[in-house]
Structures are given as C-alpha cells and as structure tokens.
Amino acid sequence: MMESSKGFSSPRSTAFPAGLRVLVVDDDPTWLKILEKMLKKCSYEVTTCGLARDALKLLRERKGGYDIVISDVNMPDMDGFKLLELVGLEMDLPVIMMSVDGETSRVKKGVQHGACDYLLKPIRMKELRNIWQHVFRKRIHEVRDIESHEGLEGLQVTQSGFDQFDDGHFFSGEDMLTPAKKRKDLENKHDEKDFTDSSSSTKKARVVWSVDLHQKFVKAVNLIGYDRKDVTCLVCSAEVGPKKILDLMNIPWLTRENVASHLQKYRLYLSRLQKENDLKISYGGMKHSDLNPQDAARALSRQNSINFEQNDATNCNSRISGNNLLIQNLNSKSNEINPRGTTITEKSSPGISHSLSPLEQEMKFPAIDGITPGSYSWREVPEIQFHQENAGNQPEDCFRRVAVPMGGLQNHVQIDQLLPVTSISSKAQLPNLIETKPLNVDYAISSFTQASPVKTRIDSFPVPTKIHTGNQQAIQPPSTNKPSMESQAFNPSCVTNLESSQRNFSSTTPESAFTSPDEVLQVGWLQDYSTCLGLQNIEFPDFGDPSMVAEVPMHLYTALKFDFEQLSDQSELPVINQGLFIA
C-alpha cells in the first residue's frame, strides 16, 4: 500500500502524469537511451537499467519507488517474462512489455501473464505518452476494491485458479489456454499487503433471483399483506416496500436494494401480465369488466398468500397458451395497449409496427420468458416440464438428464469474473449435444462435467431430497461454495431418481388437470405453498434453475407452446385480472 500511495502522490506539485516514475529495462543500451529520452520528454521520471537482475534489485530495494515498469522481452540475464512474473508477484506494478517482433504467441504470453501492455519497437512517443493510463487504471481499481471490500471474500473462492502460480512454473513452456484477462496476482503475502489486487476482485457479486429466492420473496410479500385480497394489488401497493420484504425474507446477504430492484421487476412483470389479460379478455368478447375473477380471488381470501402462486401459475398458463391468440388480439385491438412501463416501451421491437411490437414480443416469448435465463417465470416451470414429459420429447428427455446436474446449482449470487471461458464453452456444448446426440447422455454429461466445476456459482438451492441428500442449505451467503454439487452432478443415480420422481408426479396429476382454466387454477391452488413449492423444489429442481432451463433448444419451446395453447386456450386468469396495480 505504501507503494501505491506514494505512487504519484509524491509529485504533488505537478499534474498527475508528469513525474510518473518509470523504470526501463532493456539490455540494449541504444534503446535504453532512446526510451529514456522519450520518456523524459513526457515529463516522466526515468530510471534505466540494462539488466533485468538489476532492475529487480532496484525494485526490491525501493519498493514503491516506481510507478510503472517497461521491460524488453529478450534479455540475456533474465527472460522478460520472468521479470514480469516477479514484479507481478512482488510488487504488483503495471508492467509494459516490449520487443521487436510482434509474434502473436509472444504478445499473448505477455498479456496473459500480466503485462498491462505490449509495445512493439520501434516505440513511438504517443505510445509512451499514454502509459500513465495503466497506473491510473490500477489506481482506480484499488479504490474500488477498497470500497467494495465486503462480502466478496468468500466469493472469490474459485477465483481464477491462477492463484497458485507463484512458484517458478508460472510460465510453462507454452501458452496457457486460459487467457486470464486480468492478472490476478499473488497473494498479498509479502509485507506489502496492498489490497491492491486491482484487476481481479473488481466486480461485485450479482444477486441471481432464482426461483427459490423468488419464492421467499413472494412469501415475504404475502406475510406483509396477509389480509389483502389480491396480491398483485398488494405487491404494487406502497405498504409492501423493499425494506419489509427484506426483513421478512431474512436472508442475511441480501440487501434492500436487491429486493427493491427485484420488486420493481416483479411489478413490471405483473403489470405486463395484466395488460395481456385485458387484451385477451376484451378480445374474447367477455368484456371482462370484472367480477368473477375477483370473486374467485376473494374466495381465496385468507389464502391470498397463495394468490401469488396462483396468479403466477395462471398467468403462466395463460401466457403460454395465449401466444397466437394474444398476438392477434393485439393486432385487432391495439387499444391502449401500451405494453410495459416507460422503460421498456422504448424498445420498439424490430420489424413489427407500432405499439404492437413490444407486446408482440412479450407474447411471443412468454413461454420462453419464464424459462429464459434469468427470467424464470414466477412459477410455472413445473408445468411446462410436465408437458414436455407427456409429449415424450426425445431431446427434452435428454436435456433433462443433462440438466439435472445443474439443478443443484441454483445460485443466488454469481461472480462475474469467473465465468468467462468455461461457462461459455459449457453452454455452447450443451445444446449441441442435446440436439444432435440425444441418446448419448453420458457424453453430454461428461463434457458438462468439465465445464461445470468452473462455473462459479454459488449453490444454495434446496435440492430435492431424492437427488440431493437433503437440503442442507436453504439460503446461504455467497461465500459458501458447494463442491458437493460436482459429485452430485455426475452421479447417474441422480438422474434416475429425478426421472422417476417426475414420473410419479405426473401420474399423480394427470395432464388433464390443465385442460380447463378452472382446473388450472385449482392446480395452482393445490400446489400452493407447501405443495406447490414443495413440488417445485423437490420434484423439479432442475427446472428451478433458469440457467439450466435456458439450454432447452428452441424447437422445444415451440412444441411446448402448442401444447399449452390447446390446453388452456381462453382460460382467463381470474385472479390476475384483479386490479393489478395502477392499471
């Protein structure tokens, strides 16, 4: 820290870039001279060094005596990369590498291993003039890190995996396949613990509103307005505030802001639904205007807690079923349909004209909407799956198996930096596998395996008993990482169990249940809290994870869509209609 602070703070007199203390290392005296001259022209404070060894010595002796290092790659006494490594480990200074050739692999290597820049000789003034940016950038990161120092510790768990390179083998012969975009460095061991760590820990963990988490959220809301008749209303009313919800949810790591954000999204979602409903209704001819729906809802009275679920369930069905219908409606009755709130409105959809477009989109994807990563319907997942099962969709089947592993991964918090390469690869692979080789589950799984561990998500989802042995951790702080999931993920038995459990479920509740609107409602009801939630969590954990569901191939969605259309057709969600907020 000392070093960083003194950084450019010392030359207070001059504007920041000026006085930047640069250490230049190059075995070629000529270049050394040239660089020195150029750098001085930039008003930098220059120190030159013909030997990497000496440079290192200087750096060690005067910790914090330099702001940045510029080093040639090819040097007799020590490989430039080695110097880079040591500097990175010991003082975490920005290092710029340079060489005459721009061989890609070499540049790559330099950057991968922490060089903040790689310059090719001949070096021009303008390149040097700007090097201060690296110091500045680092500085900024430091500040950020300090500020957001909080709970991240636990999160860093998986970190880059690069951490333990401090021993010499840092640079093995070839390039490492994983481009560490940012150099994560070394432990702060050595005295100077500068919390600097600049590059890495920069990002904050994002809260992922998994189904599970959302359920807690909903529950909390219901608790607040127990006597309310209509949840939608409730949610949108002021008495529900984020603070209260947060308290009721009782999830330590969650912040009020998190809840507020989610609430906002949820409200938006509800309002959107309402609109859809209205449209549908009017289209259907039943001038809606009221009642039945309300009454029904009222009947639920004290169970309004359930309303939520109900609503959701219903909505979901309607939405799904509606697709085509709705769209048509829109076209004919474009009325007030101003789809979403202002925010979203702006997003006029492509091709389609006027106000319809936005809505159209919604309608178009509703089915997907719920499944889409991050979007998860507020509760319909299980049903969808259901139909899939019935449909006996091949790919689906496969998909499910593959997906299972992830079910346990429900994550509430996600660390951005980690995902990069791996997560991508896994995603890329899965779909293909599913589609092309439906039967080759093993293959899929295995490949998945490789990817998944890296995927850094914090597992916290109460996994189905059958699959996972009990749900030890209902909610847990981001800090916990569950290695267990890995093993679980690939345990074949999991798959089997899950499947059977699903079967059971299906037999219990025949698809017919979904045929009529009422029934839909009932089902939703039945399931309500204990049941519904239970089922969701226990029976269909895999579907609980949005990310996983996301892997479902498009055609599947399509298929589903149809199913639902037939099943619930005009079903109007009684409950939903209720005065959704604001209206």
Place this chain on the structure above:
DNA sequence: GTCACAATAT
C-alpha cells in the same frame, strides 16, 4: 444490435 436483468442514480 437487442433484450432482460440487476445495480445504481435520481
């Protein structure tokens, strides 16, 4: 480029 989401700003 678009979209949804969550974070953050107002």
Place this chain on the structure above:
DNA sequence: CATATTGTGA
C-alpha cells in the same frame, strides 16, 4: 420508497 437510468451479459 418509486422510478429512471445505466451497465452488463447473453
């Protein structure tokens, strides 16, 4: 606390 804006990943 509500709502608008921004940043980000897909």
